[in-house]
Amino acid sequence: MGAVGGAGTGEVAAKGAGARWLRNWHPRPGAAVNLVCLPHAGGSAGFYRGWPDLLPAEIDFHAVQYPGREDRFAETPFSGMAELADAITGAIRPLFDKDVILFGHSMGASVAWEVAGRCEAEGLMPRLLLLSGRSAPLRRPVGTPARRPRTDDEIVAEIRGFSTAGSTALDDPDLRELLLPMIRADYRLVEEYRPEQPRPVRAPIAVLHGRDDTEVTPEGASAWREFTTALCTDHVFEGGHFYLREHERPVLSTVSALVARALR
Numbered sequence: 001m002g003a004v005g006g007a008g009t010g011e012v013a014a015k016g017a018g019a020r021w022l023r024n025w026h027p028r029p030g031a032a033v034n035l036v037c038l039p040h041a042g043g044s045a046g047f048y049r050g051w052p053d054l055l056p057a058e059i060d061f062h063a064v065q066y067p068g069r070e071d072r073f074a075e076t077p078f079s080g081m082a083e084l085a086d087a088i089t090g091a092i093r094p095l096f097d098k099d100v101i102l103f104g105h106s107m108g109a110s111v112a113w114e115v116a117g118r119c120e121a122e123g124l125m126p127r128l129l130l131l132s133g134r135s136a137p138l139r140r141p142v143g144t145p146a147r148r149p150r151t152d153d154e155i156v157a158e159i160r161g162f163s164t165a166g167s168t169a170l171d172d173p174d175l176r177e178l179l180l181p182m183i184r185a186d187y188r189l190v191e192e193y194r195p196e197q198p199r200p201v202r203a204p205i206a207v208l209h210g211r212d213d214t215e216v217t218p219e220g221a222s223a224w225r226e227f228t229t230a231l232c233t234d235h236v237f238e239g240g241h242f243y244l245r246e247h248e249r250p251v252l253s254t255v256s257a258l259v260a261r262a263l264r
Contacts, residue, residue, distance in 0.1 A: 021091035031060035034095040038108030041186035044069040068182035077185035085114035109134035128262040132208040135220020204230040210243030
């Protein structure tokens with residue numbers, strides 16, 4: 001579900017309401033499309049720090065910074081999907097002065113789908129959803145209780161199982177205590193999130209995942225077809241849950257091609 005943190009965020013290029021939420025390290029005002037990337041549970045905008053240099057000039061890159069991490073460390077993290085998706089929708093409204101494409105990894109994939117639905121309800125139409133490392137959410141009948149929350153030790157063990165590169169901070173007891181409130185909030189959001197009656201979005205969906213990712217079954221990937229009225233495609237890469245870190249260049253080559261196709 002997540003690995004901790006990422007590189008430092010650098011300067012904040014967004015203005016207005018989006019300044020707290022969006023990081024753009026290399027603004028491209030003449031680009032054709034805004035690509036908005038949402039991190040995984042326990043992740044931050046810095047996870048995507050190297051992406052702008054590997055994307056074509058027609059893509060202006062924006063990473064979402066959730067509260068409770070990096071330069072927003074002092075802020076209380078959100079633990080509810082509706083609250084988080086509402087806030088991000090408000091932050092990205094100004095980006096619809098040009099085409100917008102949403103990318104989300106793991107927890108971020110569910111957030112991206114929720115944000116897309118809110119945008120479409122306002123008449124703001126994303127051109128494409130790139131949903132990575134996440135099976136489609138299961139529908140939960142009304143009244144079904146949420147699953148038992150995981151303990152801190154279970155959360156830490158899961159993070160380490162996904163990626164040792166992003167979990168070394170958890171080896172330091174002091175850092176672990178500082179990071180755990182944010183991580184707990186993210187995991188609570190994921191554990192409690194089940195759309196009761198999902199309304200399909202109109203944007204096409206591209207599902208991306210690692211061949212060895214136990215979080216994404218073939219059935220879970222194909223189930224995203226029920227969450228859009230448009231085309232849904234499946235793209236498999238070598239690697240596990242963090243295949244996009246392990247194989248960054250081929251992943252971004254595919255992302256670039258999918259963006260170009262969506263704009264045609």
